[in-house]
Amino acid sequence: MSLCDLGLKNKAVRDLDIPEVPLVKLDTLWLQIGGTLCNLECTHCFISCGPKNHTHEMMNLKEVQGRLLESKDLGVRDYYITGGEVFMNPDIFEILAAILEYGPLDVLTNGTLITLGKAARLREIQSKSSHRLQFRVSMESFDEKLNDLTRGENSFNKAAEGISNLNSFGFSPILTVTRNWDEAKEAEMEEGFYNFLKSLNISEPRVKILPGFLLGQLAVNTRNYLGHEHVTKECFENYDITNLQCATSRMATKTGVYVCPILVDNDKARMGETIKETLHPFPLAHSACYTCRITGMTCKSN
């Protein structure tokens, strides 16, 4: 039995028992500046991003500036940008500089579009700000063939080059990987990823391993959530619900503000037009919340 196994409860009982996560404080603002557009089409992408997915369009500089202004009086401490692929956004450099006027920034990218020239420009932008600029580069495996099987031909070499280019300009990116192995292999896989970063001479090798959410392409290529994979109030009797990232963050997209980066494909997770409209509790009715609860995960870097 898992930590949060509700198999014995029928749906009607579960619906009465959906817990609400409070917004304790808005520490983190996510901005989906890449929309759902990406140069890759990974077979495990939980929002099915790709070159033709226009579900969410990219945010332009003016829209980002609007969200930053909104966030100013709300006590936001740090910012994250994601997509899709953020380096497909034509305003990317101006957006980075704008966000860094407000606070530290983590950039989630697949790394494949980061040339030496772009890395140089990123260093220039960082040198003009007192707030930290940090990168998270996502890959699937330290094995080229396995990586490219999921993320597409030549994506391994391009991402490795992007990581090296960032490193050449003094950035030590965090390697982000979706767990696709058994618990017994955890130490071996972690070591493999650290060794991969060391082989690229990364000064400060760091690895973040995330669970897979059974949404989008991952659901298509593996399975959907099962009926019992939901959370109820019982799941939080011995677990502080405010540990969930949705207790301290929100996700702004081109078309509205969502509860978190995981549920941007779900209309029920769109909490409002403005950030202020979303400063209230959220019912954890989605199966993806089960993954957050049983893994204790956060999309944040630490």
Ligand code: SF4
């Ligand atoms: S997992 Fe990341 S890199 Fe892959 S398609 Fe989705 S957004 Fe793009």
Ligand code: SF4
């Ligand atoms: S998916 Fe995770 S972060 Fe999103 S609302 Fe559910 S528990 Fe919160």
